[in-house]
Amino acid sequence: MIKVTFIDTQGASRALDAVDGQSLMDVAVSNRVPGIDADCGGSCACGTCHVMVAPEWLVKLPPAEDMENAMLEFVEPRTPGSRLSCQIKLSPALDGIVVTTPAGQH
Amino acid sequence: MTQAAVATPTTPSSLAYATPLADLDPSNPALFADFTMLDYFERLRREDPVHYCAKSAFGAYWSVTKFKDIMQVETHPEIYSSDSRSGGITIFDSNAAASLPMFIAMDPPRHDEQRKVVSPVVAPENLARLEAVIRERPAAALDALPVNEDFDWVSRVSINLTTQMLATLFDFPWQDRAQLSYWSDAATAVVGQGMIDSEEQRFGILMECAQYMTRLWNERLNSEPGNDLISMLAHDDRTRNMSPEEFLGNVILLIVGGNDTTRNSMTGSVLALNENADQYAKLAADPALIPSMISEAIRWQTPLAHMRRTATEDAVLGGKNIRKGDKVIMWYVSGNRDEEAIDQPNRFIIDRERVRQHLSFGFGIHRCVGNRLAEQQLRILWEELFKRWPKPMQIKVVGAPKRVPSPFVKGYESLMVRISA
Numbered sequence: 311m312i313k314v315t316f317i318d319t320q321g322a323s324r325a326l327d328a329v330d331g332q333s334l335m336d337v338a339v340s341n342r343v344p345g346i347d348a349d350c351g352g353s354c355a356c357g358t359c360h361v362m363v364a365p366e367w368l369v370k371l372p373p374a375e376d377m378e379n380a381m382l383e384f385v386e387p388r389t390p391g392s393r394l395s396c397q398i399k400l401s402p403a404l405d406g407i408v409v410t411t412p413a414g415q416h
Numbered sequence: 417m418t419q420a421a422v423a424t425p426t427t428p429s430s431l432a433y434a435t436p437l438a439d440l441d442p443s444n445p446a447l448f449a450d451f452t453m454l455d456y457f458e459r460l461r462r463e464d465p466v467h468y469c470a471k472s473a474f475g476a477y478w479s480v481t482k483f484k485d486i487m488q489v490e491t492h493p494e495i496y497s498s499d500s501r502s503g504g505i506t507i508f509d510s511n512a513a514a515s516l517p518m519f520i521a522m523d524p525p526r527h528d529e530q531r532k533v534v535s536p537v538v539a540p541e542n543l544a545r546l547e548a549v550i551r552e553r554p555a556a557a558l559d560a561l562p563v564n565e566d567f568d569w570v571s572r573v574s575i576n577l578t579t580q581m582l583a584t585l586f587d588f589p590w591q592d593r594a595q596l597s598y599w600s601d602a603a604t605a606v607v608g609q610g611m612i613d614s615e616e617q618r619f620g621i622l623m624e625c626a627q628y629m630t631r632l633w634n635e636r637l638n639s640e641p642g643n644d645l646i647s648m649l650a651h652d653d654r655t656r657n658m659s660p661e662e663f664l665g666n667v668i669l670l671i672v673g674g675n676d677t678t679r680n681s682m683t684g685s686v687l688a689l690n691e692n693a694d695q696y697a698k699l700a701a702d703p704a705l706i707p708s709m710i711s712e713a714i715r716w717q718t719p720l721a722h723m724r725r726t727a728t729e730d731a732v733l734g735g736k737n738i739r740k741g742d743k744v745i746m747w748y749v750s751g752n753r754d755e756e757a758i759d760q761p762n763r764f765i766i767d768r769e770r771v772r773q774h775l776s777f778g779f780g781i782h783r784c785v786g787n788r789l790a791e792q793q794l795r796i797l798w799e800e801l802f803k804r805w806p807k808p809m810q811i812k813v814v815g816a817p818k819r820v821p822s823p824f825v826k827g828y829e830s831l832m833v834r835i836s837a
Contacts, residue, residue, distance in 0.1 A: 349772045355491050355779035358772075377491060380781050383528055386539045413540060 312405045316343050316361075319413040328400050334409065335359040335396035345411030352396040357381040361409040362391040363398075370403055387412065432456045437464055441472045442479055442747070442823070443507055445606050448721065449821035454762075457481055457750035466734035474507045474823075477724075477743040478736070481750040483757030483775065485734045489725055489746050490780035496725035496744055498782060499523050500665070503726040505782075506824050507745055512619040513603035513672075516665030520673070520782055530666065531785060533652045537585060537645055538789045546584070546789075551796050553580045558800055561835060566814055569833045573797075574682040581793055582674050587644035588632070599625040600675040603668050609821045625671075626664040633663065645670055677719040678790050680827030682797060683817070684717030685710070687831060690813040692764045699766055700808040703799070709766035710794045715774030716764050721749040721826040723778055748775040749826060811835050 312330065314337055317323045328337040338346035338359070347358035354377050363371065368391050374382065378397050382388055395409065432440075432455035440456060447453035460467050460481045467479040480486050489496045498505050500521035506514045514521070519530035536542065554577050561572060575597055583593035602621040605611040612618050629646070636647040637656075649655045649666065658666070689696040689709075699705050722745050731738045738744060752775050753761040759768065777784035784790070805811055815832035 347772055349777075350487070350779050351770070351773050353487050353491060353779065355487065356783055380524065380528070383532065383781075384535060384783075384785075386535075 312400050312402060313407075314400065314404075315406075315408045316345075317408065317410045318345060319411070323408075330401055332400050333396050334361065334398040334400060334407070335394070337400070338395060343411070346395060348396060350396075354378055354381060354394060354397055357385045357394065359395040360385040360412055361393060361395045361398075362389050362412065363393050364408045364410075365391065367404065367407045367409075368393075370407075371398060385412070432459050437467070438470070440467065441469050442750075443469070443472050443474055443477065443745070445473075445609060445821040445823055448823055448826060449819050451819055453721075453749065453823075454753060457747060457753065461750060461754060466736040468736070475509060475743065477507060477745050478733075478738060479750075480733065480744060480746045481754070482734065483751040483754040486746045486748070486751045486775060487779060488733060489744060490778060490782075492731075493523060493781055495728055495731050497523050497728045498527070498725060502728070502741075503724065503743060506724050507722060507743070508606075508824070509743075510615060511603075512615045513622055513668050516622075516668060517659075517662045518665030518669035520669050521665070524781065527781065529654045533648060533655045534645065534666075534670065535785050537643070537648060538786050540788075542643070543788055543792055547792070547796070549584055550581065550793055551800065553577070553584070554797055555800050558804060563835050563837045566832050566834050569686055569831045570679070570683050570828050571830070574679040574828075577682065577793070577797065578675050578679040581678070582671060585645050585670075585674065586632070587642065587646070592628075595625075595628065596671055597675055597679075599668070600671045603672050604676065604822065604825045606822045606824075622664065622668065625667065626660065629664070629667045630660070673784070674786055674789070676825050676827055677784075678793055680719040680820075680825070681710075681714050681717050681790070681794055683828045683831050684719070685713035685794065685798070686811060686833065687813060687817060687828075688713050688716050688764045690809070690811075693809060695764055695766045697808040700802070700806060703802050703806075705766050706795055706798045706802075707791070708768075708771050710791055710798065711771040711774065712764060712766050712768060713794070714776045714790070715752050715758075715771075718749045718752050718774075718776050718826055720776070721823055722747050723782070746775075748778070751775045805835055 312328045313325055314328050315323050315325045326337055326341050335348050335352055339348050349358045350356035378394050382392050385392060442453055442456040460479060465482045466485055470476050480489055498521050500515050500517050503509055504514045504521045508514055519527050557576050579593050579597045582596045583590060602618055632646050633650050637650040641647055641651040699709055725744045727738045727740055727742045729740050755761055777787040812834050814834045817831045818829040820827045820829055
C-alpha cells in the first residue's frame with residue numbers, strides 16, 4: 311500500500327491508499343477528491359488534474375515531458391511544483407507523497 | 417416531436433447506409449440542417465473510423481470519427497498542424513475569416529505566447545469577479561421574457577445573453593453590442609446558405625469589424641491598462657506589435673469563441689431537457705445537478721461539430737496512411753457519440769459518470785481557453801431560470817428547431833418555446 315495526501319486550498323488534508331503503478335490522478339478520481347476533474351481521462355491533454363507537489367517529493371519525480379510542460383503552460387497558478395497528477399505514476403519510492411490542489415479547479 | 421426520434425437513432429437511416437462507403441461525405445451542410453449526420457457518423461465509426469472522402473464541396477479530407485483517434489490527433493500538434501498558412505482549423509479552406517492568423521490557428525511557440533496573453537481574462541479570480549455581472553445582466557433579460565406566449569428562445573435568450581457577455585469581456589460600447597454577434601455570424605456562415613453570398617462580402621464585413629476594433633484598441637492603448645480583452649492585447653508586449661491581420665484574427669477568434677458556442681449550448685440545453693422529460697423532472701427535483709447537466713448538455717450539443725488539422729508529415733492514424741499536406745477533420749460530434757468512449761452515448765443523462773469527459777472543448781494545447789467561463793454562464797442561466805420557473809417542463813419547446821446548415825457551427829437559427837405561468 312502507498313499513502314498519498316491531498317491538501318486543498320483551505321488546508322484540509324485527505325490521506326488515501328494507492329497501489330503500485332496507479333496514477334495519482336486515478337487515486338484522486340476514484341476517491342472523488344475535489345479539485346481533480348481530469349476531463350481528458352489521463353491523456354495529458356486538458357490540465358485539469360493539476361497539483362502542486364511539495365519540494366521534497368518533487369525531486370523524486372522524473373522531469374515533466376514536452377506534452378506535460380505544454381499543458382502546464384496554461385494552468386493557474388503555475389508554480390515550481392506544478393505537475394499533472396495523471397503523469398505521476400506511483401511506486402513505493404513515492405510512499406507518503408504530499409500534493410496541494412489549486413483553487414482554480416472545482 | 418420528430419426531431420427527438422432523429423436525435424437518438426435506433427435504426428440506421430437508409431441513405432447513410434445505402435451510399436457506397438467511398439462516396440460518403442459527412443461534411444454536406446444539408447445533413448446538419450436536417451440533423452441526419454449522426455447516422456453517417458455512426459456508420460463510419462462502425463465500418464471505417466478513419467475515412468477518406470476524395471470529393472466534397474470543401475475538397476478532399478479525412479474524417480476522424482472515434483474518440484481515441486481524435487485524442488491522438490489532438491495530442492500530436494507537431495504532426496497535425498493548426499497553422500492558418502497550411503489550412504487552419506476548419507474544413508473551409510477559403511473562408512476569409514478562418515484564414516486569418518489567430519492563436520487557435522497557430523502552432524507552438526507563437527501559439528503559446530499569444531494564448532498566454534488572453535488566458536488571464538478567464539483565470540479563476542477573474543471569473544469569480546465576473547460572477548455578479550454574469551448573474552445580474554441575464555436576470556434582467558429573463559425578467560423581461562413573455563409568459564404564456566410563444567417566443568424564439570434563440571434571439572430572446574441565447575443570442576441576447578451571449579452578446580451581453582461578450583460586450584462585458586471586451587468592454588464594448590453597450591448600445592452597439594449587436595454588432596458582435598453579427599460579426600461572429602458573418603465569420604462562420606457557409607457561403608450561399610443565407611447570410612453570406614461571397615467571400616468578398618464576408619471580407620467587407622470583417623473589415624468593418626477591424627475598423628471598429630482598431631478604434632477601441634487605440635483608445636485603450638492611450639489609457640491605463642484595464643481588465644478587458646482589448647486592453648490586455650494592447651498593453652502586453654507579446655501582442656502589442658501584432659500585424660493588423662493578426663489583430664483582426666485574434667479579435668474574430670475571441671468573438672466567435674465566446675459567441676455561438678455558448679449560444680447554441682444555451683438553446684441545446686433547453687431542447688435536450690424537453691426531449692428527455694424524465695431528465696428535466698430529475699433536474700427540477702434536484703437543481704444541484706445543474707453543473708453536471710451543463711457538462712452533459714455541452715457534450716450532447718457539441719456546438720462545434722469539428723476542428724481541422726493539416727498533416728505536416730506522413731503519419732499512420734487508426735491504421736490509415738495519412739500523407740503530408742492532407743486535411744484531417746476531427747469530428748467532435750462523432751467522438752462525443754462514440755460508444756467505446758462514452759456509455760450509452762445517444763442518451764441524455766444529466767447525472768452520468770465522468771460527465772466532463774467529452775470532446776466539445778477539444779483537448780491538448782488548443783483546448784478551449786474559455787471553457788470555465790462557458791460553464792459558468794450556462795450554470796448561472798439555469799440557476800436563474802429555476803428561480804423563476806421551477807417546475808419540470810415549465811419552459812416548453814413548442815416547435816421544431818431550425819438548425820444552422822453548417823458542418824462547423826452546430827446550432828440553431830430559432831427554437832420556439834412557451835413559458836407557462
